[in-house]
Amino acid sequence: xxxxxxxxxxxxxxxxxxxxxxxxxxxxxxxxxxxxxxxxxxxxxxxxxxxxxxxxxxxxxxxxxxxxxxxxxxxxxxxxxxxxxxxxxxxxxxxxxxxxxxxxxxxxxxxxxxxxxxxxxxxxxxxxxxxxxxxxxxxxxxxxxxxxxxxxxxxxxxxxxxxxxxxx
Ligand code: ZN
Numbered sequence: 001x002x003x004x005x006x007x008x009x010x011x012x013x014x015x016x017x018x019x020x021x022x023x024x025x026x027x028x029x030x031x032x033x034x035x036x037x038x039x040x041x042x043x044x045x046x047x048x049x050x051x052x053x054x055x056x057x058x059x060x061x062x063x064x065x066x067x068x069x070x071x072x073x074x075x076x077x078x079x080x081x082x083x084x085x086x087x088x089x090x091x092x093x094x095x096x097x098x099x100x101x102x103x104x105x106x107x108x109x110x111x112x113x114x115x116x117x118x119x120x121x122x123x124x125x126x127x128x129x130x131x132x133x134x135x136x137x138x139x140x141x142x143x144x145x146x147x148x149x150x151x152x153x154x155x156x157x158x159x160x161x162x163x164x165x166x167x168x
Pocket of ligand 1: 160
């Protein structure tokens with residue numbers, strides 16, 4: 001007998017959500033509302049662990065709020081992640097601004113993401129911590145859609161959007 005139970009969020013589902021992210025003091029940090037919703041592949045670490053955990057088992061149409069500690073968000077802020085590097089380390093033709101994000105390699109050749117914190121003449125202060133590291137994240141979420149991921153999406157570890165649109 002065919003099941004008529006609604007789809008629930010589990011590993012291997014592509015989930016569409018709307019969300020608003022606020023800080024503990026109530027400042028809005030990010031929101032999908034009024035824009036395109038966020039689509040992610042559940043179980044593939046596309047979103048922070050604390051939010052992914054809370055979404056497990058939810059059905060389309062459900063709304064919830066969750067408070068995510070830094071350890072389950074973007075991590076604690078590690079002061080060792082802040083470094084001062086010469087301006088020459090960056091492409092000459094790019095105007096560096098605080099908040100800009102770059103891909104780099106650490107000493108062992110591992111890919112890392114860095115954020116520009118400040119630029120003072122020939123010295124650039126960079127931070128390997130995510131800008132929201134150390135912050136409690138308050139999410140207000142509504143689950144819009146749930147579907148099975150395609151094999152291609154599962155092998156890539158992310159959704160491919162409406163009509164199989166491929167972004168890379
Ligand atoms: Zn892909």
